[in-house]
Amino acid sequence: HPLLGWGIENYNLLFNKYFEPKLWRQEPWFDRSHNVIFDWLIAAGALGLLAYLSIFASALYVLWRKYAKERGFPGSIYAPAIFTGLFATYFFHNFFVFDNLISYYLFFTVIGFIHFQGTEKAFLAESKQKSRLTESGPAHMAAAVSVILVMSGIMYFVNVKPILASQALLNTLRDISAQGQNVDLILQDFNQTFSYRTFGTGEAREQLSGYANNVVKSGVPMESKIKALTAAIKEMEDQAKNNPNDARTYLFLSSLYNYGGKTTDALVALNNALKLSPKKQQIYFLLADIYMSLNQNDKAVEMMRIAYDLDPNYDDALLGLAVTEIVNKQQDEADVLLQKHFGTIIVSDPKLLMAYARVGRYDRVKDAWLSLIEKDPTNVQYHISLAATYLKLEERAMSVKELEKAIVLSPEFKKQGETLISEIKGGRNP
Numbered sequence: 001h002p003l004l005g006w007g008i009e010n011y012n013l014l015f016n017k018y019f020e021p022k023l024w025r026q027e028p029w030f031d032r033s034h035n036v037i038f039d040w041l042i043a044a045g046a047l048g049l050l051a052y053l054s055i056f057a058s059a060l061y062v063l064w065r066k067y068a069k070e071r072g073f074p075g076s077i078y079a080p081a082i083f084t085g086l087f088a089t090y091f092f093h094n095f096f097v098f099d100n101l102i103s104y105y106l107f108f109t110v111i112g113f114i115h116f117q118g119t120e121k122a123f124l125a126e127s128k129q130k131s132r133l134t135e136s137g138p139a140h141m142a143a144a145v146s147v148i149l150v151m152s153g154i155m156y157f158v159n160v161k162p163i164l165a166s167q168a169l170l171n172t173l174r175d176i177s178a179q180g181q182n183v184d185l186i187l188q189d190f191n192q193t194f195s196y197r198t199f200g201t202g203e204a205r206e207q208l209s210g211y212a213n214n215v216v217k218s219g220v221p222m223e224s225k226i227k228a229l230t231a232a233i234k235e236m237e238d239q240a241k242n243n244p245n246d247a248r249t250y251l252f253l254s255s256l257y258n259y260g261g262k263t264t265d266a267l268v269a270l271n272n273a274l275k276l277s278p279k280k281q282q283i284y285f286l287l288a289d290i291y292m293s294l295n296q297n298d299k300a301v302e303m304m305r306i307a308y309d310l311d312p313n314y315d316d317a318l319l320g321l322a323v324t325e326i327v328n329k330q331q332d333e334a335d336v337l338l339q340k341h342f343g344t345i346i347v348s349d350p351k352l353l354m355a356y357a358r359v360g361r362y363d364r365v366k367d368a369w370l371s372l373i374e375k376d377p378t379n380v381q382y383h384i385s386l387a388a389t390y391l392k393l394e395e396r397a398m399s400v401k402e403l404e405k406a407i408v409l410s411p412e413f414k415k416q417g418e419t420l421i422s423e424i425k426g427g428r429n430p
Helices: 011-017 021-025 036-070 078-093 101-118 120-133 138-179 183-194 201-216 222-242 247-259 263-276 281-293 297-310 315-327 331-342 350-358 362-375 380-392 396-409 411-425
Strands: none
Touching: 011 036, 011 247, 011 263, 036 078, 036 101, 078 101, 138 183, 138 201, 183 201, 183 222, 201 222, 201 247, 222 247, 247 263, 247 281, 263 281, 281 297, 281 315, 297 315, 315 331, 315 350, 350 362, 362 380, 380 396, 380 411, 396 411
8 A cells, every 4th residue: 555554553464464484583463663664654655654754844944944034043053953953863763663652742842842933923923813803702612612522522532441441451460360260250351341442452352362261271160161262252253353354363263263172263264364464484383283183184284384485494383394294194204304404303392202102103202302311311300201102112121220210310209110110010001
């Protein structure tokens, strides 16, 4: 949208659409470009940028015109020079950050002062004239009352309601911290926040989504889990209807669907996100996870291959591709990948260990634990895990040997270790 831009507060839409895969090294979501030129080009297009720059141009024009005409500033040329330097510093500063309320207050104060200095005589003459024309009367009183009423309404909807919504959300987060298991209370708090229907509703919905995900993984009763999940899904569905071009919303929604067992709906949500942000690796990771849960391992490999090709230096994409290839019985391809990036096929990563165990490749699991023990021979848990792996490989004597090493390293483990050894020697798998 080169002329009119994408609209204020819509930078995230552009960021997602043209996401640069190498940005995985930084935060995955940006809501500003951190550059005043690009921010205005994106939000308001070329016309908006020109309008913004014209503020500086007109201020400098008024500033130097007064000096040229009257040399009226105290200190002669120093005053306009200082203000010009102030503008230059502010403008340069905005090449790396973005404005906030405090910087806006300073900027508008300086602009107002320059305007007053440049129009002081005309302003005083006009004020005297208006004072003679604006004698109090019924019409003026009615106009004043109307202005007060209109401004009061605007302040309520633009300022007061968002403040109330913000306070309600903060109260909700405090209750989550103190009484997170009380799902009914937390949902009531969220409903209070949603009732204000402000621009903060989206943030509140994301907070509810995160809360519901945590509740599902917690030990609360199933009825409470269903309540939280149902409420979160409804709100995020509303968010998707209100903001159909925001990929982030669909990621939250897909996570909720997945927890709720709605795998098909989760895939639909992720594919919607992919259309809006085709180069964001995180979406491919989630798609691969769902395809693996559905035993569609070929599709999982396809998704992770795309994510890996977007930036081969991304370790999560590399390991994710290796995991999906292992699960899909493509061990040779996984070995080539691991050898290329790590210089060895024995990589001690928890995701790889789980993948090897899933397909019964306990020989690879054993090699990984041996590699870890070589680096940290006093780690008791490594020896216990290696003992369990030996047991899977039916190498019972080696399993006992590793448990004995663990007992030597940790006397606290002696009782439990001797019990395990007794079970193994008795021909049982503890």
